[in-house]
Amino acid sequence: MTAAEKTGARTDDAARVITGARERIDALDDRIIGLIQERMAVSAVIQEARIGSGGRRVNLAREMEVLGHYRDALGKPGTALAMTVLELCRGRV
Numbered sequence: 001m002t003a004a005e006k007t008g009a010r011t012d013d014a015a016r017v018i019t020g021a022r023e024r025i026d027a028l029d030d031r032i033i034g035l036i037q038e039r040m041a042v043s044a045v046i047q048e049a050r051i052g053s054g055g056r057r058v059n060l061a062r063e064m065e066v067l068g069h070y071r072d073a074l075g076k077p078g079t080a081l082a083m084t085v086l087e088l089c090r091g092r093v
């Protein structure tokens with residue numbers, strides 16, 4: 001498959017730009033995934049401390065803060081992203 005076919009570009013110049021930018025996106029996605037995995041580990045520490053003390057896994061007031069943080073930064077899709085992040089960190093409720 002040619003670079004043009006792989007990228008959907010109609011010129012070699014555009015194919016080069018897209019190929020380079022996709023490499024940066026793949027590197028960014030690797031970092032984002034790493035950060036999410038780090039967040040999951042930190043969240044687990046909190047949840048274990050709370051459950052170990054007799055509390056519940058979920059803290060809805062805190063989740064509202066997290067949802068608001070993402071929404072303020074990214075708009076409505078930010079809320080959906082935060083819900084997915086929370087599900088990754090504490091499982092489905």
Ligand SMILES: O=C(O)C(=O)C[C@]1(C(=O)O)C=C[C@@H](O)C=C1
Binds near residue numbers: 057089
């Ligand atoms: O901050 C907490 O109390 C957590 O347990 C962490 C966290 C999160 O991953 O952000 C996870 C579960 C709770 O329902 C709220 C937030």
